[in-house]
Amino acid sequence: MRVSADVDLADLEQVSTAFELAHPLDILRWAGDHFGDELLVTASFGDAVLVHLVSQAIPDAEIVLLDTGYLFAETTWYAERLRHEFGLNVRIVHPLATAEADQWQRDTDGCCAARKVEPLQRALVGRRAWITGLRRADSPTRADAPIVHLDPFRGVTKINPLATWSDADVDHYSQIELLPDHPLRDRGYASIGCWPCTRPVTAGEDARAGRWAGSAKTECGLHR
């Protein structure tokens, strides 16, 4: 599938609808063909699925890991392992030096703004498209996420190639591709972010229940 260089919101809606039954590899190939060097992938390295798919479809694509300064050591190790095994083009983006220390103890929204949202904004400079690992099954707040749309806050085309995949789809892909698990998975961490704001979940809990547990916060601000 191709769309013209002058994509507008109506075109993106059509593309998104057309991709509802597509495999993520086809969506990623379309993104690579259409946006070339002007696309950026972000990955949290909570699992290997998105980055493995990217390595198959658009192997030269730049994959950004937003290192908030509070990642689990296991995540940093896992990202390096996947970079090496899959030949990923990984760039680690850090917060500005002015980011307040330990802000998460007082103001989680401000901390996420300084350590995730601002670094993403910097990483997207000069890019026209942003690929994420967001899935509708992640949480009720993501249940209506389109596959392709214009991110009005950042002025780029946002592409969620895994939007339609269930947890079972992710597990199935991981199994058939023999992907290594994040080392915290078997300790109950179903969704893995920063260590101060992530706890393991118990059986029956939503995967993201362990993120900012005990507060009303459900998103860091990357996905609005």
Ligand code: SF4
């Ligand atoms: S998840 Fe927690 S530690 Fe990480 S940037 Fe947000 S508030 Fe800060």
